[in-house]
Amino acid sequence: MTRVSVVIPTYNRADTLPRAIESALAQTIDDLEVIVVDDGSTDDTESVLSDYEREDSRVRPVVHETNRGANAARNTGIEWAHGEYVAFLDSDDEWHPEKLERQLDALEERSDEWVGVYCDATFELSGTSGSLRTAVASVLARADDEPTREGGEELIGEILADNVQPGAGSTLLVETAVADEAGGFDETLDRFQDPEFCLRVLEHGKLAYVDEELVRREPTGHPPASVIETASERYLSSYEEQVDRFEAAGYEIRATHRLILGKRYLAEGRLLRAAWHLRGASVSARHVPGLCWTAATGVRRRPVPIAATLAVLVGASVLVGTALSSRLRSAAPE
Known part of the structure; x- marks a missing residue:
């Protein structure tokens, strides 16, 4: 049985997809397959996948005829997975070569109730200002209480409060049977799908944590x-x-x-x-x-619009202040 199935959902990312695939194929474990779910791309993704499929039998493309969203693509990957474990990788992210090995090692020493493991990721903001923001936030974060980073029930509150981000999209490794039993990713959610999936995984067992930045994440856009x-x-x-x-x-x-x-x-x-x-x-x-x-x-x-809003707020404050002053003067004894 295949040890790990890597699921990469992609949509019109022919430029970044090769980097993600290469980082999966470069893992220090040999027994893996890379399932790339093309979610109805209209760019050169088909050509990229054809080249990889021809050159490396571990790469298995799956194609959606129409765009159904990243959550649906991940769920298709779970359905096609042959591995004991499934790991997810966004098509614009990149893994450290020892990412899967470190995670499997973390689970090997634990009981069967531990069904998955996640790791840290580095999220590099571009430019000097981005680096400065990251550095300042990192220093200030040291004053915060250290959250619980692994376990079962005790991890639920930390995830709901966003104190820890298991980041299922690129950092999570979980038993394939558990991912399937949990129902996969909620295809109706446009946000918070990663923590929501992890909460349902926790209904089946515990999550471990590898305290290393083994994923490099790229900035992505936000929905409205x-x-x-x-x-x-x-x-x-x-x-x-x-x-x-x-x-x-x-x-x-x-x-x-x-x-x-x-x-x-x-x-x-x-x-x-x-x-x-x-x-x-x-x-x-x-x-x-x-x-x-x-x-x-x-x-x-x-x-x-912001200048207009501020002007209205300032004007309203002045009017309220003036009215209040007049009322106080009229109420004052002569």
Whole structure:
């Protein structure tokens, strides 16, 4: 039986796909297959996959006739997987050569109740400003409490509060049977599909953690903030009982999601909507650089509407202040 099935969903990424495939084929374990699910691409992906299929029998392309989304592509990969374990890799990300070996080693020493393992990833932001933001946030994060990074029930609250990100899309290795029994990825979610999948995996066993950056992730675009808001509501409502239970234990879950939404609305330049979410958000020191950056991004994207909004707010403040001053003067004794 094949040891690991690597599932790479892809859509119109013929330029980055070879790098992802090469990093999978370069793994220090030999017993693997690479299932690349072409989700209805219209670029040169078919040609890229034909070349790899001809040169290396471990590469197995699967094609969707129409674009169905990354979650559906991952689920197709699970269906086609022959391996004891399945590992997911986004087509614009890249693995360290020893990624799978380190993860298998971590599971080998544990009991059967440990069904999967994830690792850390490095997410490099481009340019000098991106490097500065990453460095500052890293320093500020040291003041935060260290979260629980592996286990079963105890990991649920950490995932819901976004304290840990198992990142199923590129860092997770899990028993194929468990991925199948868990029902795969939720194809109706446009966001939070990775943690949601991991929460269902935890219903079948425990997740281990390798404290190494074994994945290099590329910055990707975001869906509209309104889409993220809808996904957040669906995600949290699906786990309402757990959210209530872990919030009672001190986890800041809904407040963290308000922060996520506030940042996305800031990035779109929708100042009032951002302020609505941020008023109840959970903001620690490490979040400040990101908030400043997204605010600046929003200003660059919509300078005129933001300037108008600020002018209205300032004007309203002046009018309220003037009215209040007049009322105080009229009420004062002569």
